Amino acid sequence: MKITISPKAVAKDVLKDASMKKQKEMMAEHFDRLADAGHTGAKVASTFVPGNLNELIMCFDLVNNLPEVNAIQSGMRRQSGAYVMEAEKAGHSEDVCTYVKSDIGMMAKGNIGPNGRKLPSPDVLLLSYTGCFTFMKWFELLREQFKCETIFLQTPYMADGTVTPNMVAYMVKQLKEDVIPKLERVSGVKFDIDRLREYLKKSAQAEDDLVYILQSARNKPSPIDAYFGGIYYIGPIFGAFRGTDDAIDYYRFLRQEVDQRIAAGLGPVTPDGPMEKEKYRLVVEGPPNYTNFRQFWKMFYEEGAVVVASSYTKVGGTYDFGFRHDPSRPLETLAEYCLGVYTNRSLPMRIDMLAAYVEEYEADGLLINSIKSCNSFSAGQLLIMREVEKRTGKPAAFIETDLVDPRYFSAANVKNRLESYFQMVEQKRGGAAKGVAA
Amino acid sequence: MSAPSTGDIVARCQDLYEDLDFTAARQWKEAKKGRKVIGFMPVYIPREIIHAAGMLPLGILGGGDQLEVIHGDAYYQSYICRIPRSTIELGVTGRLDFVDGMLFPSIxxxxxxxxxMWKVMFPRVYSRYFDVPQTYEDEIGGTFYVGEMTELRRDLEEIGGRKITDKALRGSIDVYNKNRRLIRRLYEARAQRPWQMPAWEVYLVVRAGMVLPVEAHSEIIEQYIAAALAEDKPVRDNSRVVLSGLFCEQPPLNLIKSLELSGCYVVDDDLLLVTRWLIGDVPLDGDPIYNLAQAFLHHSESTAAKYEPDQEEKGRYLVRAVKRTGAEGVIFTSPSFCDPALLDRPMLQSVLKSAGIPFIAFKYAENSGQMQPIREQAGTFADSIKLWSAA
Structure with a gap:
């Protein structure tokens, strides 16, 4: 039998709402800005999403490059698998973070960004070490390659659930005496605290709208998917746009869109169109898989499952408990922002947060997507699952994938587990209904 | 009474090593009313503060290859290292029920x-994540670290119901200085005459310090050095190697023995780093907490769990260790899924490559049972060193 495969299968059109298109344009513009850096003379600072100090970076006219976001883009474009293997060929262990290996493999293959253009080498590595030990090693690896200035900002871990004066004082001291002077030296731009205040004011404005949008999932049906859709929503504010007018505009626009959906009683927009019936409301813990992102999402929306709250959308900043960047305390507020990001919160804090989400968002239960190569998230998740289940009385389930390594995404396995989980939710509901009837 | 032989000393240390009920530490606690025991995990804790509180610092290093992990596996995915699951097993099975507090260092x-997890699972036990600075300027990282140690001091005062005086701290620094000096002497002696101090024996002798009071441990080290140097053992044509990557989850004892059986003399390693983390004596005059902070910032070992601010210095400590001990190669042996060791490894290997130092790498778990592949790899490595260095 002869099988003919057309050279390019026509991809089915993906439906996107207007905000998603706007977000995509913003991200594309940013990647162009990065790719143009060699011509424009702009200097580039590489840094991380948790503990991203975008307002400070902008004070020095630096362009923000986020290696994690590059790895995500490579994952969504199905390029990360080859990059990961390239890094492993070069001696990196199969056991460690695949973001790191995707990034290193991407550089080995020419450092081509998602826009098909070469990304610039960083002028400075701003190692804002927040909530993930791997970051420290990642930038030591990049420093070995780029031999550029590396600035370290250590964020103490919020192990006891509180921010102590010693922690804030330590961070402010690092900012004042080390981070800022070095950024001045690299950029040649003098630090202006009023400029920082202006950016922080803008951050807070966008953060208000972001919180409104994420909390709109309390509605029934939820107008958003706070995990798969949420990843689009957090893109600008977790990336290179926090503190900009663009971010304010984007979140205002998104808020209006969400308001319209609430008014019309509509659910979230999925790649296959608006979700018709909300059958299950879930809280999700852990990052998603990016190599099969759409396929993964489809497993949820096809079953009528919508994610109403997620921890991953707090990884670049936790705003729903009231924190906003405060221009009146510019350095302290940057410290408190870093301290509060989700992965810098202790395990008991994470349990409290997820249990509260299940209650507040009237979810049917908790689903954990455990990431093979992310110990910061994954170590302890089985205890989190038990505790949240115990406290809320709602069923919890566990699936395993990876961030950007396609070898660890088993669609049949994930689908199977999800289907079993939805059955469990149904049974629980049936049991509850019987209990009421009795 | 005649001095004990190495066999007697090592046998005692091996009993302590194999005792997963921590009988020695329990007995120490029961010997006097009100005594407290504070457990700690790798890689470094200022044990002087615990000692000055009149408490026993107890090293918790997982369950080794003799502990059957049943409960612990239910808390971890397959892709997470073994030390946390066996530590949970120790906790859940009541083996740590006499421990009054647990310290989890930043590693x-x-x-x-x-x-x-400890806070959730054992809510009645004091549990603290012990953060350390990764920036080493006195006014920045130093001030933060003094703050962290002061908080620990205050917590231990509360648990012990008594003040930890500066005088007590200086006394504790003094006994730990002595202990560190002895361990350094032991390591130097082994590097000079590794045939007289097999690595597995040295490991057991140092490891005894995880469960015994420091004063008793120092005595054991002194006895072992004297006994080992007095014995006459044949010199083999082994290759001299440095081990790197074993600073957290411990290798099975058989792994260390297998390396020697396959033709390697271990002349340096990063096992049990807490015992020699601080290089040189900590000064006894002045503010003891400040002195401990200074020692941490400026006179401490390098390892993967620590940030290296200077690119030029990255991995140089390993080259220096090779030169200092006259080693001929490095064996990277790390626990599976150990982020710090495995992420650091390519950078260290690149430094060794530039220095022309041969190396190999493999992984283990604390309960690894199959030593044949390791023997083959290490044996081939040892042979290749002999062959190529002769050429």
Whole structure:
């Protein structure tokens, strides 16, 4: 039998709402800005999403490059698998973070960004070490390659659930005496605290709208998917746009869109169109898989499952408990922002947060997507699952994938587990209904 | 009474090593009313503060290859290292029920998260994540670290119901200085005459310090050095190697023995780093907490769990260790899924490559049973060193 495969299968059109298109344009513009850096003379600072100090970076006219976001883009474009293997060929262990290996493999293959253009080498590595030990090693690896200035900002871990004066004082001291002077030296731009205040004011404005949008999932049906859709929503504010007018505009626009959906009683927009019936409301813990992102999402929306709250959308900043960047305390507020990001919160804090989400968002239960190569998230998740289940009385389930390594995404396995989980939710509901009837 | 032989000393240390009920530490606690025991995990804790509180610092290094992990596996995915699961097993099975507090040092995300798990699972036990600075300027990292140690001091005062005086701290620094000096002497002696001090024996002798009071441990080290140097053992044509990557989850004793059986003399390693983390004596005059902070910032070992601010210095400590001990190669042997060791390894290997130092790498778990592949790899490595260095 002869099988003919057309050279390019026509991809089915993906439906996107207007905000998603706007977000995509913003991200594309940013990647162009990065790719143009060699011509424009702009200097580039590489840094991380948790503990991203975008307002400070902008004070020095630096362009923000986020290696994690590059790895995500490579994952969504199905390029990360080859990059990961390239890094492993070069001696990196199969056991460690695949973001790191995707990034290193991407550089080995020419450092081509998602826009098909070469990304610039960083002028400075701003190692804002927040909530993930791997970051420290990642930038030591990049420093070995780029031999550029590396600035370290250590964020103490919020192990006891509180921010102590010693922690804030330590961070402010690092900012004042080390981070800022070095950024001045690299950029040649003098630090202006009023400029920082202006950016922080803008951050807070966008953060208000972001919180409104994420909390709109309390509605029934939820107008958003706070995990798969949420990843689009957090893109600008977790990336290179926090503190900009663009971010304010984007979140205002998104808020209006969400308001319209609430008014019309509509659910979230999925790649296959608006979700018709909300059958299950879930809280999700852990990052998603990016190599099969759409396929993964489809497993949820096809079953009528919508994610109403997620921890991953707090990884670049936790705003729903009231924190906003405060221009009146510019350095302290940057410290408190870093301290509060989700992965810098202790395990008991994470349990409290997820249990509260299940209650507040009237979810049917908790689903954990455990990431093979992310110990910061994954170590302890089985205890989190038990505790949240115990406290809320709602069923919890566990699936395993990876961030950007396609070898660890088993669609049949994930689908199977999800289907079993939805059955469990149904049974629980049936049991509850019987209990009421009795 | 005649001095004990190495066989007697090592046998005692091996009993302590194999005792997963921590009988020695229990007996110490029961010997006097009100005594407290504070457990700690790798890689470094200022044990002087615990000692000055009149408490026993107890090293918790997982369950080794003799502990059957049943409960612990239910808390971890397959892709997470073994030390947290066997530590949970020790806790859940009541083997740590006499421990009054647990300290989880800043080493990696897994141990960090375990600190929170301990709070949830054992809410009546004092549990603290012990953060250390990764920036080394006196006014920045130093001030922060003094703050962290002061908080620990205050917590231990509360648990012990008594003040920890500066005088007591200086006394504790003094006994730990002595202990560190002895361990350094032991390591130097082994590097000079490794045939007289097999690595597995040295490991057991140093490891005894995880469960015994420091004063008793120092005595054992002194006895062992004297006994080992007095014995006459044949010199073999082994290759001299440095081990790197074993600073957290411990290798099975058989792994260390297998390396020697396959033709390697271990002349340096990064096992049990807490015992020699601080290089040189900590001064006894002045503010003891400040002195401990200074020692940490400016006179401490390098390892993967620590940030190296100077690119030029990255991995140089390993080259220096090779030169200092006259080693001929490095064996990277790390626990599976150990982020710090495995992420650091390519950078260290690149430094060794530039220095023309041969190396190999393999992984283990604390309960690894199959030593044949390791023997083959290490044996081939040892042979290749002999062959190529002769050429």
């Amino acid at each position: 990696c995300d897994v141990i960090r998260n375990l600190s929170g």
